[in-house]
Amino acid sequence: MDPIPLVHASLGEQELAAVAEVFASGWPAGQGPKGKALEAQLVARYGVGDAVAMCNAGAALHVALLALGVKPGDEVIVADYGFPAPAHAVRYLDAVPVCADVRADTGTIDPQAVADLITPRTVGVIAVDTVGIPADYVELQAIADRHGLFVIEDAACAVGAKYQGREAGALTEVGVLSFHGRKGASSGEGGALLAADPKIGADARLRSSFGIGSIFDMGKVVGLPIPEFTQIGYNYKLSDIAAAILQVQLGRIDELLARRDAVATRYAELLADEELLTVPYVPQDRTHAWQTYMVTLDASVDRAAVATELRGKGIGCGHGTFAAHIQPVFESKHKCPVSADLHQRHLAIPMHAELSTNQVERVVDALRSAVRTHSVPTRTLGGAA
Structure with missing residues (x-):
């Protein structure tokens, strides 16, 4: 494909x-x-x-x-x-x-x-x-x-x-x-x-x-x-x-943004019931430009393995964005635990104004399969899965 x-x-x-x-x-x-x-x-x-x-x-x-x-x-x-x-x-x-x-x-x-x-x-x-x-x-x-x-x-x-x-x-x-x-x-x-x-x-x-x-x-x-x-x-x-x-x-910005918004809406609909990830949250007092669509993976999911599988199927993805304080060049003494966690768990999936409905559905099917394949089962206190 x-x-x-x-x-x-x-x-x-x-x-x-x-x-x-x-x-x-x-x-x-x-x-x-x-x-x-x-x-x-x-x-x-x-x-x-x-x-x-x-x-x-x-x-x-x-x-x-x-x-x-x-x-x-x-x-x-x-x-x-x-x-x-x-x-x-x-x-x-x-x-x-x-x-x-x-x-x-x-x-x-x-x-x-x-x-x-x-x-x-x-x-x-x-x-x-x-x-x-x-x-x-x-x-x-x-x-x-x-x-x-x-x-x-x-x-x-x-x-x-x-x-x-x-x-x-x-x-x-x-x-x-x-x-x-x-x-x-x-x-x-x-x-x-x-x-x-x-x-x-x-x-x-x-x-x-x-x-x-x-x-x-x-x-x-x-x-x-x-x-x-x-x-x-x-x-x-x-x-x-x-x-x-x-x-x-x-x-053309209103037209192009409307297309991105439609893609985001469809992603949210299709992924709403997926327990191994969450979709972006947008407070009611603002709107999103959807430069990037990032899902937050459950801590049990191997993000690198998911990305490898998606790319192997021809689906672009990325780590999301950066936590500045962990970058060597900035040598920050201030810890930002929320930012560090998001940096580890966010995954960017295709987002642009040219995505078709079929492509969105193909991305979701591949993503759902990958996160389920590459999640580590939660261990019990006794050590059994």
Whole structure:
């Protein structure tokens, strides 16, 4: 049978036509007309003060921390469970990432864990919308306000998700989005910074272009404008090719997310009675973007053996995501037992907008068979199975 990939980007003729327009324009580089149009589209969709298109969400996190004034030695509390881009970004500034444990049901940062980690050196919090589900922003913002901290929303996985009716990515003073190939809206690679305060956006835009303004804009000025490098910056621009693709993708996001949601609903229906795993939990006050669909395996199940069997049948799967505090590079002294447990028991199964009903059913049949085959029977006190 044909393989069923873990992820698949929904790119087609509309996106190709948008790229052809960029080729014809003669400006494929960054901060050109397509990039500006994308930023305007993001501002309109998210209702923010500014949006800066960037090469990826990790870059957006980096310049966000710079714009918010993080200094070497400062502590920034980061969600432990998820891709560890926040911890990396904090370390770029020689600041200290402090890993906070997560909720067992959603995998999102636990507000109480955040409160318990605050010290006089703490300057902010980076919450992660783990694989597409928003964190608890009412509680997190209340904690931050009491202590004078900033909150950054890492909504890299959550384009299209909502929290209490509001768009993920615009739930705090600064949010970041990712448009990586597995996201709900994708240009292969790409990201954006969303800022409530236009001053933060202006700062981030300058830093993302080596500390100078748009070369495209300068090229339209009569005369010979000579850029001045007013601060150290980075080459974090998003190409107009990618921006053109994203304009189309953002216009399709509701359609693409509806397809992912249908897949998630069907998975939940088919796996509801399986005792050896649990399906994702979504609180009533938020929606999930379903970047990833992770099931939680019972502790008796051999995850590696299940993955081997699924892959042998042509079905993509993965470990889920990461527990940052156990990664050697971060050398965290803070233990996060919930995150560590989820890291051991989560299994990602195929999730994208192109999955057919038959493919979903094939995944479920293979998964159900594998977990039953590779579970270790619970032992009695006497040692007998």
